[in-house]
């Protein structure tokens with residue numbers, strides 16, 4: 001799929017991510033696309049549901065499976081604003097998802113190329129095509145703004161704390 005198409009769907013995931021801000025959840029959004037249409041979309045609801053597994057990807061994959069009437073998400077792509085964690089990367093493999101597209105890299109908890117690479121693990125029975133860095137700046141910026149607003153820093157001490165534009169502050173502690 002073209003980079004432009006990826007951006008269109010990632011933009012949708014980004015809009016979904018921002019909805020999490022309404023309930024003070026870490027702004028991560030996910031969209032499942034099949035044959036050029038959205039099958040499901042969701043945002044992180046961990047805080048509002050008090051559920052450690054209520055990540056955007058899990059909620060979107062569940063909704064997609066329900067909509068399609070199958071746990072196998074053949075022909076689907078998952079767009080998510082942040083690199084999936086171990087749980088979500090595992091769910092992507094379990095759903096036999098052919099393609100994963102993510103925005104910002106998560107060096108502290110990412111399991112699709114950073115800390116682990118579960119989605120391309122040769123010992124597992126399914127491997128996923130991965131596209132990274134789509135709207136990475138925008139996806140990362142939403143997260144940085146969120147964490148900066150929660151942990152105000154003294155004036156003059158903000159420079160250099162945010163890492164590169166496409167990664168997250170090192171102080172984040174693997175929340176998404």
Ligand code: ZN
Pocket residue numbers: 055057084085086087088089176
């Ligand atoms: Zn996750």
